[in-house]
Amino acid sequence: MIERPHLSFELAVDLVVCTVRGAAFEVLLVERGVEPYLGRLALPGGFLRAGEDLIDAAVRELAEETGLSGLDPYLEQVRTYAAPDRDPRGRVATVAYLAILPDLPMPTAGTDAAGARWEPVRRGGLGLAFDHDRILADAVEQARRLLENTPLATAFCRTEFTIAELRAVYEAVWGVPLDPRNFHRKATGLPGFVVPTGEMRSPPTGRPAALFRRGPATALYPPLQRPA
Amino acid sequence: MIERPHLSFELAVDLVVCTVRGAAFEVLLVERGVEPYLGRLALPGGFLRAGEDLIDAAVRELAEETGLSGLDPYLEQVRTYAAPDRDPRGRVATVAYLAILPDLPMPTAGTDAAGARWEPVRRGGLGLAFDHDRILADAVEQARRLLENTPLATAFCRTEFTIAELRAVYEAVWGVPLDPRNFHRKATGLPGFVVPTGEMRSPPTGRPAALFRRGPATALYPPLQRPA
DNA sequence: TATCCTTATCGTCGAGCTGACGATAAGGGA
DNA sequence: TCCCTTATCGTCAGCTCGACGATAAGGATA
Numbered sequence: 001m002i003e004r005p006h007l008s009f010e011l012a013v014d015l016v017v018c019t020v021r022g023a024a025f026e027v028l029l030v031e032r033g034v035e036p037y038l039g040r041l042a043l044p045g046g047f048l049r050a051g052e053d054l055i056d057a058a059v060r061e062l063a064e065e066t067g068l069s070g071l072d073p074y075l076e077q078v079r080t081y082a083a084p085d086r087d088p089r090g091r092v093a094t095v096a097y098l099a100i101l102p103d104l105p106m107p108t109a110g111t112d113a114a115g116a117r118w119e120p121v122r123r124g125g126l127g128l129a130f131d132h133d134r135i136l137a138d139a140v141e142q143a144r145r146l147l148e149n150t151p152l153a154t155a156f157c158r159t160e161f162t163i164a165e166l167r168a169v170y171e172a173v174w175g176v177p178l179d180p181r182n183f184h185r186k187a188t189g190l191p192g193f194v195v196p197t198g199e200m201r202s203p204p205t206g207r208p209a210a211l212f213r214r215g216p217a218t219a220l221y222p223p224l225q226r227p228a
Numbered sequence: 229m230i231e232r233p234h235l236s237f238e239l240a241v242d243l244v245v246c247t248v249r250g251a252a253f254e255v256l257l258v259e260r261g262v263e264p265y266l267g268r269l270a271l272p273g274g275f276l277r278a279g280e281d282l283i284d285a286a287v288r289e290l291a292e293e294t295g296l297s298g299l300d301p302y303l304e305q306v307r308t309y310a311a312p313d314r315d316p317r318g319r320v321a322t323v324a325y326l327a328i329l330p331d332l333p334m335p336t337a338g339t340d341a342a343g344a345r346w347e348p349v350r351r352g353g354l355g356l357a358f359d360h361d362r363i364l365a366d367a368v369e370q371a372r373r374l375l376e377n378t379p380l381a382t383a384f385c386r387t388e389f390t391i392a393e394l395r396a397v398y399e400a401v402w403g404v405p406l407d408p409r410n411f412h413r414k415a416t417g418l419p420g421f422v423v424p425t426g427e428m429r430s431p432p433t434g435r436p437a438a439l440f441r442r443g444p445a446t447a448l449y450p451p452l453q454r455p456a
Numbered sequence: 457t458a459t460c461c462t463t464a465t466c467g468t469c470g471a472g473c474t475g476a477c478g479a480t481a482a483g484g485g486a
Numbered sequence: 487t488c489c490c491t492t493a494t495c496g497t498c499a500g501c502t503c504g505a506c507g508a509t510a511a512g513g514a515t516a
Contacts, residue, residue: 006275011237011310011321047234053311080308080323082239083281093239093321095308164492182475184494206492207482221456222473228449392463410504412465434463435511450502 009082012094013057014045014132015065016078016139018173019118020156021103025172026118027136028065029128033115036088037129043136044116045094058097066101067111074100074155076146078139086131098139100155147173148223151193154214160197162209163187174226186224192217237310240322241285242273242360243293244306244367246401247329247346248384253400254346255364256293257356261343264316265357271364272344273322286325294329295339302328302383304374306367314359326367328383375401376451379421382442388425390437391415402454414452420445 017028029041044065048057058075062068075097082093108114119126121140125133146152147170154161156169167183187194194212202208245256257269272293276285286303290296303325310321336342347354349368353361374380375398382389384397395411415421422440430436 006238007278009237009239009276009321010234011239048237048310050235051312054308077307079305080282082276082323084279093237095310162493179475179477180492181477181494181496186474188494202483203492205484205490207494209493222453223451225450227475390464407504407506408463409465409467409506414503416465430512431463433461433513435465435513437464455504 007091010090010092011048012045012092013048013054013061014043014094014096014135015058015061015099016043016096016136017062017066017099017101018121018139018143018156019101019103020169020172021118023168023172024120025140025175026120027140028116029119029126030065030112030116032129040129041119041126042129043096043132044112054095054097058099062099064112065116067107068101068104071101071104074098074152076142078135078142081131081135083131094135096135096139098142100143100152102156102158144173144226148225149220151214151217151220154194160199160201160211160213162201162203162211163194164203164209166194166212170224176227178227188212190217190220190222190224191215193220235319238318238320239276240273240320241276241282241289242271242322242324242363243286243289243327244271244324244364245290245294245327245329246349246367246371246384247331248397248400249331249346251396251400252348253368253403254348255354255368256344257347257354258293258340258344260357268357269347269354270357271324271360272340282323282325286327290327292340293344295335296329296332299329299332302326302380304370306363306370309359309363311359322363324363324367326370328371328380330384330386372401372454376453377448379442379445379448382422388427388429388439388441390429390431390439391422392431392437394422394440398452404455406455416440418445418448418450418452419443421448 019026028044030044032038032040032042044061046057046061048054054077055075059073062073062075078096078098080093080095084091086092108116125137127133128136143152153166153169157165163184164180166187167178167180170183171178192215195215197211197213199211200208201211247254256272258272260266260268260270272289274285274289276282282305283303287301290301290303306324306326308321308323312319314320353365355361356364371380381394381397385393391412392408394415395406395408398411399406420443423443425439425441427439428436429439
């Protein structure tokens with residue numbers, strides 16, 4: 001084994017911040033203000049600071065980019081990218097994080113979020129800077145998989161939500177329509193997935209719906225499988 | 229945004245090399261020959277070299293540590309660890325890779341593999357150096373999950389294998405007994421999982437078993453779920 | 457050779473789950 | 487009051503699952 005020092009890297013964290021707005025699965029992007037890729041859309045992110053662990057940097061960047069404070073975001077590591085030529089400035093490794101937010105109004109004035117905007121996730125990619133299209137694709141696939149096996153969908157919703165809102169999350173992220181009656185049966189029947197609050201909410205039209213909160217389960221068993 | 233340069237890291241790759249030997253789920257460990265953690269068991273790994281991507285370093289380390297060349301290993305990224313205090317020598321980020329090998333006789337003389345040995349995976353950890361117990365636990369959980377959804381189990385077997393050998397992989401990794409008849413039905417019925425070669429193999433005792441190869445499927449649908 | 461042991465493979469059966477879809481409930485608006 | 491919309495509950499045939507019986511096909515042994 002060769003003695004140190006070795007190759008030196010800069011370590012960054014890139015965020016794939018996802019939400020569901022209306023019927024659309026959207027991701028938060030920023031327009032780059034510096035070279036390289038000046039003017040191109042990219043995932044928000046930044047470099048680690050002294051004393052920070054990866055998750056610390058991800059939480060900090062998320063707060064900076066969204067301008068939202070005090071939220072309890074769902075954050076999960078996706079994977080790490082370190083190809084020698086992925087950044088023309090030198091050797092930069094980036095750790096991708098998947099962040100899930102409910103559809104919140106975002107403050108934009110006077111923050112980093114001023115240059116941030118939501119874009120619908122399209123298959124085929126969005127023409128992002130660096131290898132961010134690939135990172136986005138990996139994160140989206142991870143989100144789709146996590147919807148099957150974990151209560152991740154509740155992170156797209158506010159504290160209290162209806163079954164229809166939860167179903168809209170699955171439909172938007174998976175990109176498939178689901179039968180409302182079968183989905184209702186499965187979602188309310190899965191142990192620990194959702195718990196009723198006893199309250200009701202009247203949508204703009206139609207019968208009022210019961211409200212639920214996220215349940216104690218950390219995994220869905222059996223999983224809610226995507227249709228073939 | 230602050231201009232560069234930023235905090236500098238060294239980037240390592242650590243390998244969780246798994247196999248199934250007999251009925252045991254085992255992992256490849258090395259005894260550390262230098263400080264820190266001199267003499268303690270650790271995951272094999274090493275630092276990235278100039279021009280290498282992560283997967284290149286993982287493949288190179290795997291060849292060095294096992295002494296095996298020309299094998300086509302299954303390698304998959306697990307996650308990245310970069311806590312500020314995880315390495316007393318400084319800021320070292322490590323990307324963990326899961327590697328799956330069939331039960332092969334390993335050459336040991338005159339290679340890095342001389343100090344390597346297989347240890348059964350135990351719950352509660354193995355008392356490894358650094359944060360390697362945590363890394364091992366994460367990788368093992370990933371392997372258990374991949375067994376459900378992908379043909380990963382075939383990577384534990386040689387090119388040709390019997391259904392009983394495949395079942396032994398599931399039983400060892402999951403740590404649960406499986407019904408041979410039901411497993412046979414599901415494994416042979418899953419589209420693209422295994423394909424019969426037409427050959428037979430006689431085990432030391434009992435009726436000869438049909439041989440199979442890995443099929444073309446990259447995902448198991450429906451998944452082979454772990455028992456509750 | 458006949459018997460037994462072992463493992464492989466095929467069948468059977470009832471419970472439970474799935475998707476398709478009918479029926480009813482409960483709000484607002486015309 | 488009628489109608490439109492969404493929520494929620496039921497029904498039902500088909501499928502899958504786990505438990506387990508039955509048979510096949512080797513070698514070992516009496």
